[in-house]
Amino acid sequence: MKNVLVTGGAGFIGSHTVDLLLSRGYNVRVLDSLVSPVHLDNIKPDYLSKDVEFVLGDVRDKAVWESALINIDAVFHLAAYQDYLPDFSKFFHVNTVGTANLYEVIVEHNLSIGKIIVASSQAIYGEGKYRCKVHGIQYPYPRSNSQLEMHQWDIVCEHCDNMLELDETDEMHVNPHNSYSMSKYSQEMIGLVLGKRYEIPTVGMRYSIVQGTRQSFRNAYSGVLRIFAMQALSGHNLTAYEDGKQIRDYVNVKDVACANIIALEDKRTDYCSYNVGGGRQVTVNEFGNIMLEAVGNDAIQVISNGEYRFGDTRHIISNTNALRELGWKPKSTIETSVKEYINWAHNHPDFGDYVSSAMINMRELGTVRGSTLK
Numbered sequence: 001m002k003n004v005l006v007t008g009g010a011g012f013i014g015s016h017t018v019d020l021l022l023s024r025g026y027n028v029r030v031l032d033s034l035v036s037p038v039h040l041d042n043i044k045p046d047y048l049s050k051d052v053e054f055v056l057g058d059v060r061d062k063a064v065w066e067s068a069l070i071n072i073d074a075v076f077h078l079a080a081y082q083d084y085l086p087d088f089s090k091f092f093h094v095n096t097v098g099t100a101n102l103y104e105v106i107v108e109h110n111l112s113i114g115k116i117i118v119a120s121s122q123a124i125y126g127e128g129k130y131r132c133k134v135h136g137i138q139y140p141y142p143r144s145n146s147q148l149e150m151h152q153w154d155i156v157c158e159h160c161d162n163m164l165e166l167d168e169t170d171e172m173h174v175n176p177h178n179s180y181s182m183s184k185y186s187q188e189m190i191g192l193v194l195g196k197r198y199e200i201p202t203v204g205m206r207y208s209i210v211q212g213t214r215q216s217f218r219n220a221y222s223g224v225l226r227i228f229a230m231q232a233l234s235g236h237n238l239t240a241y242e243d244g245k246q247i248r249d250y251v252n253v254k255d256v257a258c259a260n261i262i263a264l265e266d267k268r269t270d271y272c273s274y275n276v277g278g279g280r281q282v283t284v285n286e287f288g289n290i291m292l293e294a295v296g297n298d299a300i301q302v303i304s305n306g307e308y309r310f311g312d313t314r315h316i317i318s319n320t321n322a323l324r325e326l327g328w329k330p331k332s333t334i335e336t337s338v339k340e341y342i343n344w345a346h347n348h349p350d351f352g353d354y355v356s357s358a359m360i361n362m363r364e365l366g367t368v369r370g371s372t373l374k
């Protein structure tokens with residue numbers, strides 16, 4: 001498998017995967033629509049290697065796949081729509097239909113594709129796995145708006161009032177609860193089910209929140225690293241949703257790229273799905289303090305103002321034993337991710353404060369709630 005197509009290869013995870021593929025001697029073709037707002041003015045990013053063959057196109061267009069797949073041996077399908085906005089249908093058009101197009105073209109033209117790696121997400125687990133001391137394992141429903149309005153952030157047992165204890169979520173039980181996560185799970189299902197039926201070895205990679213350089217400044221979905229960096233570097237306090245005690249297992253993008261290579265090269269991954277998480281439980285407040293330490297500004301701090309993002313999970317951490325059994329383990333620390341991002345972002349001509357305008361939009365659309373601001 002020498003010739004690899006990377007959809008979304010101009011993006012954050014895609015470009016790091018591209019670099020690792022090139023360093024291992026693969027020929028790489030990138031299919032990307034350079035979508036806005038991820039990419040400024042639909043321009044190819046400066047970090048994209050000159051050694052790739054670039055195809056401009058949209059995965060919703062079957063004809064684009066037909067030309068992009070010529071002479072290709074393996075595919076990383078990373079292009080996706082990600083956002084917190086309530087444009088529900090777009091998630092399915094881009095993510096679900098885009099993936100169905102890939103398999104449709106392969107089967108229709110009887111193409112010989114040795115491996116497809118589909119980017120899935122930890123988001124497909126919703127609230128993930130918890131344990132009640134009395135009633136055992138539970139996979140809770142999303143928290144209701146009335147619960148969140150009362151600032152009751154934590155999840156209690158559905159049978160008694162005991163606070164649930166967080167457990168590591170393994171690959172067994174999915175529980176998607178928004179359009180993005182449903183669409184990501186549908187991508188995986190298309191890949192694994194149609195892949196198995198038509199003997200196209202496919203792997204689903206369920207990334208936790210990925211952090212590192214090249215995260216688009218304008219992509220509201222990019223997460224806490226981007227938001228905290230923008231706030232810290234412009235001298236503002238870092239604002240955490242809820243009480244900032246939400247637990248996550250952030251993973252560095254270079255570790256994700258290494259996991260992707262294992263998915264490509266190791267036959268044992270065929271028709272399986274894997275969690276790809278950082279393995280360290282960190283609260284949003286702790287993440288904020290790592291940022292403050294990196295920036296070195298004693299005048300600012302991590303604060304919570306009672307706002308919450310409707311639909312967010314309270315806590316989620318992935319069990320990565322299955323991937324570790326194949327020899328993978330995360331090597332980067334969160335401190336490294338933060339320092340690398342700050343150094344990269346600080347010197348980037350496009351870096352600025354995009355958080356404030358995105359927050360106004362998300363408040364207006366009801367994605368961010370609980371604000372006393374107008």
Ligand SMILES: NC(=O)c1ccc[n+]([C@@H]2O[C@H](COP(=O)([O-])OP(=O)(O)OC[C@H]3O[C@@H](n4cnc5c(N)ncnc54)[C@H](O)[C@@H]3O)[C@@H](O)[C@H]2O)c1
Binds near residue numbers: 008011032036078
């Ligand atoms: N970043 C994370 O924390 C994270 C976590 C879990 C899963 N994922 C998944 O990993 C993949 C890559 O995410 P990322 O963070 O690198 O995103 P990104 O936005 O940086 O990159 C996505 C790329 O896809 C391209 N794209 C978007 N729509 C397209 C379309 N219709 N046709 C062709 N190209 C299109 C964009 O131009 C962009 O270059 C996605 O599938 C995402 O759902 C990401």
